[in-house]
Amino acid sequence: MTLVQVLFILFGLIVLAAAVAVVIVRNLFHAALWLMLVFFGMAGIYVLLEAPFFTAAQLFIYMGAIGILIIFAVMLTRGMMRQPMPRANEQWWLAALLAAVLLGVFVYLILRNVTVATAQAVPENTIHLLGLALVNPEGFALPFEVASVLLVMALIGAVTIVRER
């Protein structure tokens, strides 16, 4: 086994264990912290895939923005400090069953079309290529512009909502 494989298995285990912990811990704040570990493990997997830009973007956006937002939401949840939280309903077994069925379907679909592809060499200047792809009309110029318009709308909306009248 090469070093990369060992690291991949390590990061994979971290991600999977943390993801399970997110779902099963009773303390909401701890669940949010486990989610941070999931994001961090994903960043590690991006490193192994030789995608430094996605690694940094993962840390920057998922841990720095989305994770913070989730923690804020959790901390502002009413009664969240009361330990342990009472269970809202008794349907956990149904949810577990559904999740298991969904997992089974996914595994079936993946196994049906499984092909082992050999990894292609990662080009040297990935960031340059990414930048070109984002502004290329043949590439991702339209989704990129749509996303930017969406973000500007969100920005203006936020300003409008909080404006003093």
Next chain:
Amino acid sequence: MEFLNRLLAFLANAIVNIGDWIQGLLVNAGLPDPWPLLIVRAIGAIVVGFFPLIVVIFLIWAYRKISARMQGRLGPNSSGTWAGPWGILQTFADAIKMIVKEDIRPQGIDPVPYNLAPVLVVFASVMLWAVIPFGPGGALIGTDLNIGIFYILAFSSAALFIFLMAGWSSNNKYATVGAFRAVAQLVGYEIPQLLAILTVVAVAGTMKMQGIIAAQNVIFLVAMPLTAFIFYMATLAEINARPFELLEAESELVCGYFVEYSGMKFGMFYLAEFMNSVAVAAIFTTLFLGGWRGPWVDVAPILGTVWFLMKMGLVILMWMFIQITLPRLRIDQMLNFNWKFLTPLAIINLCVTVLVNKGITEAFPGGAPAWTRAGILLATNVLLVLIVWGFSALGQRRTQRRMMAWEAAQTAELEVGA
């Protein structure tokens, strides 16, 4: 003479040569192939990791000494103690005191996040040093990542949740409120910082740290003073320096998110804060002061490291002067300054600088001379500052007029009532 020449040649590139020497020793000792390189790299990583810690010990001493002198006090000194000449060992004494202090655990804390937060906050500060270029070439930088500066942004942004972790797990409402305040400040000031860095990256054409340094034939402080100003202001807030020092504010807000920590756990937050100050000084040096560039670097690469540390020292000194002299802002003033002044200014600055820079590139097909490009960018910056100044003066006058009109209306109302 022969020996002296060889010694000088060795010293001229001392750090790289020492690394090669250790690697040679290990190869001669018969280690199989990947290990010598791996061990040398590991030693390098340890040195880079410990560098900020050692700098911080002396920085805390220097900070206390300088602030004391500026405030007409003596500061750490040797009278009646064993603190050495000028009290230079004071920080060691403080560190030992911190370490041997009793570890007080408040009741009702959440033990794992509570104990993990100080470790993670130092970890995040040390990780920043992996991409700081201490000298020319690939040997004097941890790793010259393609994403260099973005890596630093990513790590400092990902570290934000640690404050929430520390504040929440302390089981103290003031710590929790302090954590909210810290995140509100740090997330807010990340935006102008990011936009300023984006401006630099757009002009340099790369995110690689060595690439940004290579692009500075004229240092960016001269070419883009406005960008440097925005970045500097944002980093002052990011490292919790005095005009924006609302994370700690020891005299009125009792420390904020780490109020429940004591002993070395408190010390680690303090350490991380100082380490971040050194790190942003290094980043400012890299982005705006040309990093290790200076005279005779091509003759003796070790001089690059000297220049880098000297420039970094100047930036740190400037940070200290600001920190010692200025009073604290109120939180609403601080957030207003960010959202209503710094962020719009950074957006306008980014758009204008990128457009002008593209224009210069188009106007000189063979590549613009360094000074021409810097001159045009500087002129744009000055123009931009004048326009912004004019607008803010106009806005101020309008606010004043509105206030006067409001007062007049109040007076009239009172008279009618009477």
